[in-house]
Amino acid sequence: MTTLFTILFDGVAYGMLLFVLACGLAVTLGLMNFVNLAHGAFAMTGGYICAVLVNNSGWPFFAALPLAFVSAAAIGVALERTLYRHLYTRSHLDQVLFTIGLTFMSVAAVDYIMGSSRIFIKLPAALEGQFDFFGVGIGRYRLMIIVICGLLTVALQLILAKTRFGSRLRAAVDDPRAASGLGINVPQVFAFTFAFGCGLAGLGGALSAEILGLDPYFPLKFMIYFLIVVTVGGSSSITGPFLASLLLGIGDVAGKYYVPKMGPFVIYTIMIVILIWRPNGLFGRAATR
Amino acid sequence: MTAVSDVSSHAIARARWRPAEIAFWILAASCAFLFPSRYLIMTDIIRLALFTLSLDLILGYAGIVSLGHAAFFGVGAYSAGLLALHGIINEPVIALVAAGLIATVLGFLTSFLVIRGVDLTRLMVTLGIALLLEALGERFSNITGGTDGLQGIEMQPILGLFAFDMFGKTGFFYSLIVLFLLFLLARRIVNSPFGLSLRAIKNNPLRASAIGVPVNRRLIAIYTVAAFYAGIAGALFTQTTALASLDVFAFEKSADLMLVLVIGGTGYLYGGLIGAVVFKMLQEVFQTITPQYWLFWIGLVLVVIVLVGRDRMHRWALWLPNLVIRQVAGRKAVVAVPESDAP
Numbered sequence: 001m002t003t004l005f006t007i008l009f010d011g012v013a014y015g016m017l018l019f020v021l022a023c024g025l026a027v028t029l030g031l032m033n034f035v036n037l038a039h040g041a042f043a044m045t046g047g048y049i050c051a052v053l054v055n056n057s058g059w060p061f062f063a064a065l066p067l068a069f070v071s072a073a074a075i076g077v078a079l080e081r082t083l084y085r086h087l088y089t090r091s092h093l094d095q096v097l098f099t100i101g102l103t104f105m106s107v108a109a110v111d112y113i114m115g116s117s118r119i120f121i122k123l124p125a126a127l128e129g130q131f132d133f134f135g136v137g138i139g140r141y142r143l144m145i146i147v148i149c150g151l152l153t154v155a156l157q158l159i160l161a162k163t164r165f166g167s168r169l170r171a172a173v174d175d176p177r178a179a180s181g182l183g184i185n186v187p188q189v190f191a192f193t194f195a196f197g198c199g200l201a202g203l204g205g206a207l208s209a210e211i212l213g214l215d216p217y218f219p220l221k222f223m224i225y226f227l228i229v230v231t232v233g234g235s236s237s238i239t240g241p242f243l244a245s246l247l248l249g250i251g252d253v254a255g256k257y258y259v260p261k262m263g264p265f266v267i268y269t270i271m272i273v274i275l276i277w278r279p280n281g282l283f284g285r286a287a288t289r
Numbered sequence: 290m291t292a293v294s295d296v297s298s299h300a301i302a303r304a305r306w307r308p309a310e311i312a313f314w315i316l317a318a319s320c321a322f323l324f325p326s327r328y329l330i331m332t333d334i335i336r337l338a339l340f341t342l343s344l345d346l347i348l349g350y351a352g353i354v355s356l357g358h359a360a361f362f363g364v365g366a367y368s369a370g371l372l373a374l375h376g377i378i379n380e381p382v383i384a385l386v387a388a389g390l391i392a393t394v395l396g397f398l399t400s401f402l403v404i405r406g407v408d409l410t411r412l413m414v415t416l417g418i419a420l421l422l423e424a425l426g427e428r429f430s431n432i433t434g435g436t437d438g439l440q441g442i443e444m445q446p447i448l449g450l451f452a453f454d455m456f457g458k459t460g461f462f463y464s465l466i467v468l469f470l471l472f473l474l475a476r477r478i479v480n481s482p483f484g485l486s487l488r489a490i491k492n493n494p495l496r497a498s499a500i501g502v503p504v505n506r507r508l509i510a511i512y513t514v515a516a517f518y519a520g521i522a523g524a525l526f527t528q529t530t531a532l533a534s535l536d537v538f539a540f541e542k543s544a545d546l547m548l549v550l551v552i553g554g555t556g557y558l559y560g561g562l563i564g565a566v567v568f569k570m571l572q573e574v575f576q577t578i579t580p581q582y583w584l585f586w587i588g589l590v591l592v593v594i595v596l597v598g599r600d601r602m603h604r605w606a607l608w609l610p611n612l613v614i615r616q617v618a619g620r621k622a623v624v625a626v627p628e629s630d631a632p
Contacts, residue, residue: 029409035408035409035412083592083596086596087595090595092354092408092409092412093348093354094595094599096354096356096412096547097547097548097551097591097594097595098591098592098595098596100544100547100588100591101587101588101589101590101591101592101594101595102588102592103588104544104584104585104587104588104591105584105585105588105589105592106588107584107585107588108582108583108584108585108586108588109585111581111582111584112581112582112585220540220541223540224416224417224420227412227413227416228413231409231410231413261428262424262428264420264424265421265424265425265428268417268420268421268424269421271413271417272402272414272417272418272421275402275405275410275413275414275417276402276405276414279405279407279410280410
């Protein structure tokens, strides 16, 4: 029984992490209809920046996390303004080719600068080890992830639902032409959202170094996971991707524990079945584009 | 002239063999005598060309974006390897066809998954199938040899007459003949009414179904045919190199394939062949400059191609040949610019 709770706990932590990593993609891919396969590259950037700051410059871990967010967002907005912007109206094939190209470049560049081996971030002593909670082993680091990601999710939901920016974004997504007719600066809204999503990915990358492992091939290895979160979750709200990442996290951890030999087989099968059953995602809108 | 006869005469005119095409194939065959020391890389190019031809059939003609085409290549490769390893079918040509048919069956079964949904769902499903097969290959490592791959494959002579030699001469001619035969078939397919209906579907599926084209059935058919081609390419890979490993399913393989096709141009059959030659030469160059980091340059090529615009790039590339043809023959250019991908 306690193993079950441990799996559940680890799965939730893993799922929360996936959500923070992928929710930027949910916006670009789900809402702006731009196939961004390079999303993992921003996560990797954040992770490596955090690692360099903590390991080489001796920054405290919690000070490096915001910087991972800010730098990934800055790179994101720079790329969006210079390159991505031109591709919003192009065919999906062009978008796929372009973002695969970016991913390949980032993989090789990080390999060149940082080396190809897996990198670890030195954690403060307070986050190491685990404690017992009614017989269930709770990892401190994972608990911190759940807290941070949970707060972020609530904040995101509030921003989207309650603030002026949130309603602008929803309007821009629903109908960009009508929105710009109402005086909303649609490109600016998209650029800001894109940057925010990249920043969240960077933060997620920094947090995930301990759990997912950070090496130059990170963007390729986890690309499919981010895509699963978005396509299975659907794009109509933030709740869909959130539930999908929790499902994916728990499913993956449980699968690795109970049927270790089947590896990722279970996840891919479930994904294909869900996409056949509901092509627009579990919680998606029925309307096609 | 009625519209029907106009369309058919236009289609027949398009399907006619042109001098440039004949020259292309003579050049391809004469490479064997021009570069006798480079059979291995030339065989590699031919395999890649066949594989790209397969992707062109579904992407360039039918407009299905696939990120997991390596699945069929891998199935073909493993089928050919297992058939040879266990001595089930010793004759390479029959084994080749058998491996192609196994990939065809898989293509037919998965085509039902692919025709559902929009572009994004297709991307995910094709990618998922390739990854699924890779995971299966790892799971059943007692059959597939796991990460080490199949080892100890020994190929029997082709048709019992031509043994594979260590310089790859037999392999080269074998691959070239297979490519040529399959190219003829593909040429026939895309110039047939069936091929024309595929283009109609690609341009506008709704309109195509409105004029009575059974969209889903056509897509299933072409996807299955493309799986056959990819399976043959995979089987050729195993037969000429005598190895098969799990790399054949890797995502990088499908991504590279897209790059090859895009370099050559989508929507015309020579695109895949030209792309394969250019890609392998680029790869050689980059690997001599920076052996470890050539992935970076491949990525850069992709980004630049998309930013410049694929159509524009091909117009530039074809500018010189077209100029020469116009000056020499004094007529309209015969090397066509591939059709654009815009819907």
